[in-house]
Amino acid sequence: MELSGSEIIIQFLKDEGVKHIFGYPGGAVLHIYDALQKQTDVEHILVRHEQGASHAADGYARATGKPCVCLVTSGPGATNAITGIATAYMDSIPLVVITGQVPSHVIGQDAFQEVDAVGISRPCVKHNFLVKDLSKLAETLKKAFYVATTGRPGPVVVDIPKDITAPHIKIPYEYPAKVEMRSYNPNFKGHPRQIKRAVELMLGAKRPMVYTGGGVIMDDASQELRDFVHKLGFPITQTLMGLGAFPGTDPQFIGMLGMHGTYEANMAMHECDVLICIGARFDDRITGVTSKFCPYAQIIHVDIDPASISKTINADIPIVGGAKQVLTEMLKQLEKTEVQVDQAALESWWNTIKSWQSQDSFAYAKKDGVIQPQEAVEELYKVTKGDAYITSDVGQHQMYAAQFYPFDEPRRWINSGGLGTMGFGLPAAMGIKLAFPDKDVACVTGEGSIQMCIQELSTCLQYGLHVKIINLNNRYLGMVRQWQEFFYEKRYSHVYMDSLPDFVKLAEAYGHVGIRVDDPNDLHDAMVEAFKLKDRTVFLDIITDQEANVYPMISAGKAHNEMDISPLQQAKQALLKSKGELV
Amino acid sequence: MRHIISLLVENEAGALSRISGLFSARGYNIESLTVATTEDQTLSRMTIITTGSDRIIEQITKQLNKLVDVVKLQDITEGNFIEREMMFVKVKAEGDTQRGEVKRLSDIFRARIIDVTDTTFCIELTGSGSKLDAYIKSMHENNIVEVVRSGSMGILRGEKALTL
Ligand SMILES: Cc1cc2nc3c(=O)[nH]c(=O)nc-3n(C[C@H](O)[C@H](O)[C@H](O)COP(=O)(O)OP(=O)(O)OC[C@H]3O[C@@H](n4cnc5c(N)ncnc54)[C@H](O)[C@@H]3O)c2cc1C
Ligand SMILES: Cc1ncc(C[n+]2csc(CCOP(=O)(O)OP(=O)(O)O)c2C)c(N)n1
Ligand SMILES: [Mg+2]
Numbered sequence: 217m218e219l220s221g222s223e224i225i226i227q228f229l230k231d232e233g234v235k236h237i238f239g240y241p242g243g244a245v246l247h248i249y250d251a252l253q254k255q256t257d258v259e260h261i262l263v264r265h266e267q268g269a270s271h272a273a274d275g276y277a278r279a280t281g282k283p284c285v286c287l288v289t290s291g292p293g294a295t296n297a298i299t300g301i302a303t304a305y306m307d308s309i310p311l312v313v314i315t316g317q318v319p320s321h322v323i324g325q326d327a328f329q330e331v332d333a334v335g336i337s338r339p340c341v342k343h344n345f346l347v348k349d350l351s352k353l354a355e356t357l358k359k360a361f362y363v364a365t366t367g368r369p370g371p372v373v374v375d376i377p378k379d380i381t382a383p384h385i386k387i388p389y390e391y392p393a394k395v396e397m398r399s400y401n402p403n404f405k406g407h408p409r410q411i412k413r414a415v416e417l418m419l420g421a422k423r424p425m426v427y428t429g430g431g432v433i434m435d436d437a438s439q440e441l442r443d444f445v446h447k448l449g450f451p452i453t454q455t456l457m458g459l460g461a462f463p464g465t466d467p468q469f470i471g472m473l474g475m476h477g478t479y480e481a482n483m484a485m486h487e488c489d490v491l492i493c494i495g496a497r498f499d500d501r502i503t504g505v506t507s508k509f510c511p512y513a514q515i516i517h518v519d520i521d522p523a524s525i526s527k528t529i530n531a532d533i534p535i536v537g538g539a540k541q542v543l544t545e546m547l548k549q550l551e552k553t554e555v556q557v558d559q560a561a562l563e564s565w566w567n568t569i570k571s572w573q574s575q576d577s578f579a580y581a582k583k584d585g586v587i588q589p590q591e592a593v594e595e596l597y598k599v600t601k602g603d604a605y606i607t608s609d610v611g612q613h614q615m616y617a618a619q620f621y622p623f624d625e626p627r628r629w630i631n632s633g634g635l636g637t638m639g640f641g642l643p644a645a646m647g648i649k650l651a652f653p654d655k656d657v658a659c660v661t662g663e664g665s666i667q668m669c670i671q672e673l674s675t676c677l678q679y680g681l682h683v684k685i686i687n688l689n690n691r692y693l694g695m696v697r698q699w700q701e702f703f704y705e706k707r708y709s710h711v712y713m714d715s716l717p718d719f720v721k722l723a724e725a726y727g728h729v730g731i732r733v734d735d736p737n738d739l740h741d742a743m744v745e746a747f748k749l750k751d752r753t754v755f756l757d758i759i760t761d762q763e764a765n766v767y768p769m770i771s772a773g774k775a776h777n778e779m780d781i782s783p784l785q786q787a788k789q790a791l792l793k794s795k796g797e798l799v
Numbered sequence: 800m801r802h803i804i805s806l807l808v809e810n811e812a813g814a815l816s817r818i819s820g821l822f823s824a825r826g827y828n829i830e831s832l833t834v835a836t837t838e839d840q841t842l843s844r845m846t847i848i849t850t851g852s853d854r855i856i857e858q859i860t861k862q863l864n865k866l867v868d869v870v871k872l873q874d875i876t877e878g879n880f881i882e883r884e885m886m887f888v889k890v891k892a893e894g895d896t897q898r899g900e901v902k903r904l905s906d907i908f909r910a911r912i913i914d915v916t917d918t919t920f921c922i923e924l925t926g927s928g929s930k931l932d933a934y935i936k937s938m939h940e941n942n943i944v945e946v947v948r949s950g951s952m953g954i955l956r957g958e959k960a961l962t963l
Contacts, residue, residue, distance in 0.1 A: 334813060339824050343867040346813070363867060398963070399809050399870040523861035526854070 270300020431495020
């Protein structure tokens, strides 16, 4: 088969099993768009901003577990996509981003719409390529998929000069089913002896704690994790990125940990004697100040990326390997061994944890006539029966969604954790809806974040991507305002969202349904209505309490047992203390 | 602690910027970096001299290994190694006394004079970094016109080698 570069790209994507790509055309990719137009196997979704393309592809990849592709033009197309690429990079999401480039012979001459895409993207990709030779095109694309999806996943950029895609230059094409790269060997198997040591250590624990993260989801190791945790009877906490791998409604799950995690999860981290970490990276949002992190614990750390191990927190038993493989091996060894968990110690540990749980650290006070953001998320949970795909933007609403929507399945909670990118939620929801048209997909957002990629409402209309936007509208850049309240004596500097648009009218202008709710009594009906409209995109503008705060909170420089707790919880603790019941 | 990290790297455009970019992005020290192709034209050999605590050096080697262009890596300071650096120094050499003095000094250091004009000598010297430092120090500061140092290269002693 003799194909042009453009045709090779399309044919390769077909052969690779790619059904959808998100993109935006321009001069440098005109040849590719012409080839796209001549076929129907690969569906192209025209976004309204390249940032939207990279976030949509990212959402698609997170929800499906498959790599997703975006296609953008040179120069501004590439730079607009960068935020989405960096977002995917920080959360280890497999993307293949094809950027058009100016023709080879003018590279370096400040040509029209020229930007060094390989140079600009270098610090936020797993790897990138500049295709210099048409004969290497198919192989390079294959390498991009291979690198993006294996080991610790991540985005890969393939920069393709326009001349490489010229329609009249054709070469023989064959799908490169396999590639080899001598310099890239992503397969690590957990060392059997280390796994044995780890199993011995956990069986001897008096106050064990399991702490897992996004790596379990990336490796589709949820089932193995569930079996493992159920077998041992240990408490488990998950990071913001790990939610859903272990069911959020299972009694052994004691909540998310970290800056806005539960009281019990953070206290248990502080007091545990053996910490079993699987597929999490000891991010600063979860460790607090590292010198005070898990002071009594021996730490087992399972991660596919050797560089994640002992990066911020030293591991006593490092295990480099995939979560699925290592968990399977651990389960096998647990079956075999005669050693039993110290049940008496475990029971007393659970009793301590239960006393922390009785604090009810997420409790909030409802108010007449004012919607609390937490109750909006609780309502969303009820109406969707906990079975929706939920994306979020970044801010307080993101934390409320994580705290009040317990996920029982992996890949249902889709948010930007590492980079914390406002603007992620709506395009990511579009990507998910495209992959799962029959599922409820909701984007929990704030009036600040939603405006960062609001233009994608137009894409939703064009492709019938009927997502529900749950706008927790507090008229503040709430998360920033909260910090200014706590740490800058309420000096609110540039966090008031003055002159907000009328979101209902805005939704209508984009051809969608807009509903505003400002009374707690109307919340349920509005939510039901929004999800009943299966074939409409609905923008639910929920006017919430303006100065609600996210609790608990670990401030900078503090340890897990030094959380700031909500006023409600403070009152409760004071009461318990007066009765002498506080442990 | 000072470490010498030897790498075999794909001889591709961009490989060098990935490596130097890693050092600047993550705030690692880099004392010197040398690179050239090997007998195999597809591979470059790089020597990086860096300093840091054990934890940082461990991260540096792990992060370097993670780069797709890095084929193989070794911290040769963990073994028995040889380190050399090369230097050119152009010095003022006017009049018999001065020329004689420079010549004598160079002999002591086993340096070679490789270019001569009426007013200057160009000297080539190979050795450890501290030897080169010592040579510069022994030279009158205002006699020095120009100093070019290659940065260190390292290799393991004995049969051990960094090869594919
Ligand atoms: C406003 C805001 C507040 C936040 N507050 C919190 C908070 O309170 N609590 C919290 O937890 N987070 C919080 N975060 C998120 C935080 O910034 C980090 O993104 C998050 O904690 C990282 O999660 P993780 O450790 O699971 O790592 P991920 O980023 O998900 O990384 C996954 C790890 O798994 C490894 N891995 C990948 N594949 C595999 C495999 N196959 N097998 C084994 N390992 C694998 C990777 O190498 C990596 O080390 C917040 C973010 C924002 C924006
Ligand atoms: C692109 C981007 N710019 C700035 C920030 C810093 N930031 C974090 S949260 C936040 C406020 C978000 O406001 P809103 O979307 O209204 O959510 P709320 O906190 O009010 O729920 C800001 C500005 C960010 N995370 N991303
Ligand atoms: Mg807000």
